[in-house]
Amino acid sequence: MTLDRRGFLAATVATAASLSAPAVLADGHGKPRVVVIGGGAGGATAARYIARDSKGAIDVTLVEPTRSYFTCFFSNLYIGGFTELDDIGHTYGTLAAKYAINVVHDWAVDVDRSARTVSLAGGAVLPYDKLILSPGIDFVEDAVPGWSLAAQNAMPHAYKAGSQSELLKAQIMAMPQGGRFAMVAPPNPFRCPPGPYERISMVAHVLKQINPTAKILLIDPKEKYSKQALFEEGWDRHYPGMIERLGPDFGGETVSVDPAAMTVDIDGTVEKVDVCNVIPAQQAGRIAHLAGVTDGRWAPVNAADMSSKADPDVHVLGDAAAQGDMPKSGFAANSQAKVCAMAVRGALTGSKVFPAKFTNTCWSLIAPEDGVKVGATYEATEDRIAKVDGFISDTGEDAVTRRATYEESVGWYAGITADMFS
Amino acid sequence: MARRSPLTLGLAAILAAGLAQAEPVGDAARGDTAFRDCSGCHQIGSGAADGIGPHLNGIFGRRAGAHEGFPYSASMTRAGVDGLTWDFRTLDAYIENPRALVSKTRMSYRGMKDAQARADLIAFLRRFSDNPSNIPEAAPTARGTDHAVAPEILAIQGDPDYGEYLSSECVSCHQVDGSANGIPSITQWPEEDFVVAMHAYKNRLRPHPVMQMMAGRLADEEIAALAAYFKALE
Numbered sequence: 055m056t057l058d059r060r061g062f063l064a065a066t067v068a069t070a071a072s073l074s075a076p077a078v079l080a081d082g083h084g085k086p087r088v089v090v091i092g093g094g095a096g097g098a099t100a101a102r103y104i105a106r107d108s109k110g111a112i113d114v115t116l117v118e119p120t121r122s123y124f125t126c127f128f129s130n131l132y133i134g135g136f137t138e139l140d141d142i143g144h145t146y147g148t149l150a151a152k153y154a155i156n157v158v159h160d161w162a163v164d165v166d167r168s169a170r171t172v173s174l175a176g177g178a179v180l181p182y183d184k185l186i187l188s189p190g191i192d193f194v195e196d197a198v199p200g201w202s203l204a205a206q207n208a209m210p211h212a213y214k215a216g217s218q219s220e221l222l223k224a225q226i227m228a229m230p231q232g233g234r235f236a237m238v239a240p241p242n243p244f245r246c247p248p249g250p251y252e253r254i255s256m257v258a259h260v261l262k263q264i265n266p267t268a269k270i271l272l273i274d275p276k277e278k279y280s281k282q283a284l285f286e287e288g289w290d291r292h293y294p295g296m297i298e299r300l301g302p303d304f305g306g307e308t309v310s311v312d313p314a315a316m317t318v319d320i321d322g323t324v325e326k327v328d329v330c331n332v333i334p335a336q337q338a339g340r341i342a343h344l345a346g347v348t349d350g351r352w353a354p355v356n357a358a359d360m361s362s363k364a365d366p367d368v369h370v371l372g373d374a375a376a377q378g379d380m381p382k383s384g385f386a387a388n389s390q391a392k393v394c395a396m397a398v399r400g401a402l403t404g405s406k407v408f409p410a411k412f413t414n415t416c417w418s419l420i421a422p423e424d425g426v427k428v429g430a431t432y433e434a435t436e437d438r439i440a441k442v443d444g445f446i447s448d449t450g451e452d453a454v455t456r457r458a459t460y461e462e463s464v465g466w467y468a469g470i471t472a473d474m475f476s
Numbered sequence: 477m478a479r480r481s482p483l484t485l486g487l488a489a490i491l492a493a494g495l496a497q498a499e500p501v502g503d504a505a506r507g508d509t510a511f512r513d514c515s516g517c518h519q520i521g522s523g524a525a526d527g528i529g530p531h532l533n534g535i536f537g538r539r540a541g542a543h544e545g546f547p548y549s550a551s552m553t554r555a556g557v558d559g560l561t562w563d564f565r566t567l568d569a570y571i572e573n574p575r576a577l578v579s580k581t582r583m584s585y586r587g588m589k590d591a592q593a594r595a596d597l598i599a600f601l602r603r604f605s606d607n608p609s610n611i612p613e614a615a616p617t618a619r620g621t622d623h624a625v626a627p628e629i630l631a632i633q634g635d636p637d638y639g640e641y642l643s644s645e646c647v648s649c650h651q652v653d654g655s656a657n658g659i660p661s662i663t664q665w666p667e668e669d670f671v672v673a674m675h676a677y678k679n680r681l682r683p684h685p686v687m688q689m690m691a692g693r694l695a696d697e698e699i700a701a702l703a704a705y706f707k708a709l710e
Contacts, residue, residue, distance in 0.1 A: 103644070385648060392644040408641050411693075413648070415686055431689055443692060445685040454539075458557040462649075465658025469649040 086402040089182040091162045093118030096188030096371030096387035098474040103395035105153035115156040127384040129215035134256030165345035188371040189339025197335035199310035208313035209330040225329045232267040233328035239274040240333045247280035252418040258293040272299040275307040288420035338374035352376035357434035359397030378438025386414045410434040417463030425460030507600025536605035551580035559683035632700040639705025670703035
């Protein structure tokens with residue numbers, strides 16, 4: 055069978071609805087304008103793909119408060135001593151220099167969807183034709199009674215990477231011999247489903263080296279969690295007797311903390327701990343709420359192009375979006391960003407739009423050279439992003455496979471960060 | 477040469493599996509003749525040693541690239557690490573077209589196209605493995621099939637523009653600049669190699685679970701498009 059290109063493309067896009075004439079831009083300005091809020095796996099990827107592939111036909115502004123962005127993925131490996139903090143920090147110079155993206159280091163504080171403008175904390179107002187929100191997560195207030203952002207130094211969350219990761223690591227290194235580390239794990243849904251459990255593994259790995267009589271208390275409101283069999287097998291093998299998990303049957307749902315006293319109250323039982331990592335319940339980053347595109351904690355989107363169900367000119371990517379079956383992960387945000395970038399270019403310049411495809415893989419490190427992974431492919435359906443196929447590492451895999459999985463995760467980190475920033 | 481009879485082993489496995497009969501894999505005597513294609517590099521039987529290629533005693537059930545002391549290609553080692561194990565199905569595919577299974581194998585053999593000849597050869601090889609698994613006498617599942625990618629699929633002219641769009645899924649892991657650190661480079665592969673390799677993942681001959689999943693949902697035209705795109709990358 056041979057297909058000429060025109061015939062093949064026609065067949066391919068026959069079902070894609072948005073192959074249409076360029077949007078008419080009525081207010082007389084020049085090039086169409088895209089504003090992207092948030093420079094993580096969703097936002098940086100979307101900005102890069104739109105600017106790169108539109109070859110100057112679209113003005114792209116990326117609003118990101120931090121000049122040095124630390125990826126949440128691999129920040130547990132920093133805590134475990136497998137990477138330096140500098141190695142997970144990235145800057146936006148290449149996006150500005152190579153793709154002429156207007157990188158603005160500021161906070162977006164308001165969105166006026168009828169005027170199609172974004173206000174920044176510094177006072178600037180950015181007009182847009184398409185707005186892409188990729189703000190990540192914020193914590194739900196009072197999710198863990200006694201904890202608030204004001205207490206994040208005493209009890210770090212370390213669930214936005216950077217100074218918090220550094221703080222938590224320093225506290226772990228300074229724990230008294232035989233001391234106790236506690237984690238309050240979040241309820242579903244939350245960023246990086248295996249993240250808390252990979253972190254427990256990394257903390258155990260550090261303590262095994264420098265503080266082998268220390269104990270780890272994992273307080274978890276969930277019955278089950280991601281890669282549970284793999285983590286439990288790994289903990290038994292590498293850190294026997296060190297980790298205790300209290301699920302909902304043992305008070306894991308009814309937890310409050312006292313950061314001044316460094317105590318955790320688990321359903322009436324008060325425990326003194328030396329380090330307490332509180333990862334509260336989560337919601338879409340604040341700007342998504344201010345923009346009025348959230349329904350409850352998250353922003354519902356259409357699967358075909360990641361556009362908000364509240365506004366076709368606003369797209370929401372990554373952790374902040376309620377999209378269906380994909381987990382909240384950097385890989386997923388990067389995958390969604392490419393679908394969104396294609397749709398936005400199609401709408402603004404008439405470029406080809408192909409059917410959406412999504413992928414996710416999450417690697418986790420349990421101990422040195424003991425990596426595991428879970429992944430799936432997804433497609434856009436009428437009501438959500440729906441899982442098509444998936445896989446997960448097996449328990450009992452040999453050391454060769456586990457080492458290869460770890461090495462693969464290192465390769466993936468290089469790949470995805472190049473796809474975001476280079 | 478001491479050759480072990482396959483009959484006892486085969487029967488035991490068949491009885492264990494509760495199966496009434498199994499189709500014999502091939503004619504080991506004819507396979508002995510076919511092995512002349514291999515014997516320039518591979519030894520087999522009592523006293524066999526490694527030569528240009530590794531000896532082939534006990535090949536069934538052995539992980540690819542795992543025979544101690546033999547200097548395998550990086551490609552073969554990686555295939556083994558990914559989980560490639562020699563059984564009827566994988567040997568059949570490898571003998572038919574070595575590169576389909578292991579892209580940069582050092583085995584400079586063009587491949588044996590005739591399915592019956594391969595079955596005969598595998599029946600012969602099998603006599604020198606104590607623990608053959610997943611071959612027709614042991615578990616009558618994967619009788620030799622045609623592992624070659626059909627000529628009409630190879631003839632599809634891939635659309636590099638479509639490939640560029642599809643490639644956004646690949647480049648979350650594989651770097652376009654060709655760096656290969658933990659994840660191999662897929663840039664500038666010959667198109668046919670790319671297509672053959674992707675179909676081998678799609679058919680679950682190549683073992684990597686992520687790649688099986690990714691290739692599994694790509695249509696023939698999409699694989700051709702990706703091959704065209706990655707071939708043309710600078």
